[in-house]
Amino acid sequence: MKKETSSNSLNEQFLFLNCELNSALNMISGRWKAQIVYSIWSGNDRFSLVKRELSAISEQVLSRQLKELETHAILVKIPIPDTVPAGISYQLTSKGIALVPILQTLCDWGKQYAEGKRIHLLEDI
Structure with missing residues (x-):
């Protein structure tokens, strides 16, 4: 604190x-927010699907980053009816969707100026 x-x-x-x-x-x-936004934008709308795509992220970090993105109204959690245990789907808000091209532009900038470091963020949108 x-x-x-x-x-x-x-x-x-x-x-x-x-x-x-x-x-x-x-x-x-x-470290993971941009990749999480892109993963959800790409159709990985469940925690397990995002975790599978971003296999290096811990479940604790993924959960915390999702909560922070929700706090900033970049995504919303949507309960999936009739699932046991209760299922949750993630969906980008209009604010989150508007962020995707900005992240792509930052990715392109990083590819050009990353001084030899390979950038894997948001390739081939």
């Missing part, structure tokens, strides 16, 4: 209030 009066916390608050870019980056920052 951050101390709210620390200079780091105050600087973060200042940046969020004065630049929407910082708020936007905060919503999508995290």
Whole structure:
């Protein structure tokens, strides 16, 4: 937990209030969020399907990242009726769908300027 009066916390608050870019980056920052958004956009709408596609992610991290994306209204959880145990489907909101081409552009930028590092994010949308 951050101390709210620390200079780091105050600087973060200042940046969020004065630049929407910082708020936007905060919503999508995290090692897996972009890949999760793309996976759901590609049709992997269940936890197990996203986990299968992103096999290196732990279930705990996937769960936390999904909750954060839901908090930022990038995706929603939809209960699947008549399933035991209760099934959940994930769907991108209009905000999440609007994010996909932005992530693709960032991926293209990364491919060009990643200094020899191979980028696997959002290839061939």
